Amino acid sequence: DGGITQSPKYLFRKEGQNVTLSCEQNLNHDAMYWYRQDPGQGLRLIYYSQIVNDFQKGDIAEGYSVSREKKESFPLTVTSAQKNPTAFYLCASSLTSGRVADTQYFGPGTRLTVL
Amino acid sequence: QKEVEQDPGPLSVPEGAIVSLNCTYSNSAFQYFMWYRQYSRKGPELLMYTYSSGNKEDGRFTAQVDKSSKYISLFIRDSQPSDSATYLCAMSAGTGRRALTFGSGTRLQVQP
Numbered sequence: 581d582g583g584i585t586q587s588p589k590y591l592f593r594k595e596g597q598n599v600t601l602s603c604e605q606n607l608n609h610d611a612m613y614w615y616r617q618d619p620g621q622g623l624r625l626i627y628y629s630q631i632v633n634d635f636q637k638g639d640i641a642e643g644y645s646v647s648r649e650k651k652e653s654f655p656l657t658v659t660s661a662q663k664n665p666t667a668f669y670l671c672a673s674s675l676t677s678g679r680v681a682d683t684q685y686f687g688p689g690t691r692l693t694v695l
Numbered sequence: 696q697k698e699v700e701q702d703p704g705p706l707s708v709p710e711g712a713i714v715s716l717n718c719t720y721s722n723s724a725f726q727y728f729m730w731y732r733q734y735s736r737k738g739p740e741l742l743m744y745t746y747s748s749g750n751k752e753d754g755r756f757t758a759q760v761d762k763s764s765k766y767i768s769l770f771i772r773d774s775q776p777s778d779s780a781t782y783l784c785a786m787s788a789g790t791g792r793r794a795l796t797f798g799s800g801t802r803l804q805v806q807p
Contacts, residue, residue: 584738613794620703622783622799623739638794670738683729684785684795686738 583607584687586671591692593658593665601656601690603671610676612654613684616640617668626669629654630676658692666694698722701784701798710807714771718784718798721765725786725796728760730769733781733800742782743769774805 584605593599605612611630615623625638629648643662648654654673658665668691672684701718708714716730726747731739743758745751745767751758757770767786771778781802785795 586738615797620799622699622701623785623797625794628794668736683741683744686731686740688738689736691736 584671584673584685586669586687586690588690589688591690593692593694595694596660598657598659599692601658601669601671601692603654603656603687604652605654605671605673605685605687606652607673607675607685608651609673609685610651611674612648613672613674614638614644614646614654614656615670615672617670617689623670626656665692667692696721697799698796699784699786699798702801703799704802705804706801707804707806708774710774710776710805712774712805714774714778714803714805716769716771716782716784716801716803718767718786719765720767720786720796722786722788722796723762723765724788725765726762727787727789728758728767729785729795730756730758731783731785733783735780739783771803774803776805776807779803779805 587602613628614626627646629635645657671687674684699720728745730743733739745758748762755772759768781800783800784798
């Protein structure tokens with residue numbers, strides 16, 4: 581069963597804590613992305629990775645960090661430096677990134693709430 | 696000004712109506728256009744993918760792109776209550792750019 585999985589579905593963070601959101605895909609896609617979704621603002625790009633061991637900042641990277649050690653995995657860490665982390669986080673992947681706008685497939689999302 | 700503008704709605708229609716959802720954009724380099732459907736608390740799923748100008752039809756859905764006006768539309772015929780969701784337009788220049796630019800989404804409610 582091919583697809584993108586994200587865990588956990590719900591996550592609660594205390595002030596000052598770092599938390600890591602998991603994203604795994606078994607679609608053999610090269611490119612992976614992290615978006616943040618807030619009400620009325622659509623999806624905003626946090627980080628993206630076109631190949632293993634390489635990633636680029638998106639539009640709102642401050643307070644976030646990522647790694648891409650394996651093709652299948654692209655975890656996102658929300659650090660304590662992110663001042664307003666409460667949001668719905670979406671991971672996506674596409675076959676390639678660069679020559680054409682390949683279709684992006686999304687995971688089910690993680691809802692992060694700061695207590 | 697946002698690169699992609701989309702009316703947030705909500706748009707409420709009776710079952711069976713034809714629905715028209717629209718986006719305008721400012722970047723003339725955009726040439727790949729997509730529509731995603733997102734149910735509440737779920738990830739977006741791709742509905743339609745169009746390259747350049749023209750129409751594309753898939754079942755009850757038709758995507759229309761007018762690059763001269765920088766305007767794209769999604770039409771839903773014979774709308775059903777199961778179509779109630781948020782519809783996001785997305786677009787890309789497709790020339791090595793890193794990702795899609797999304798509209799903010801239009802919330803659609805189809806009343807039975």
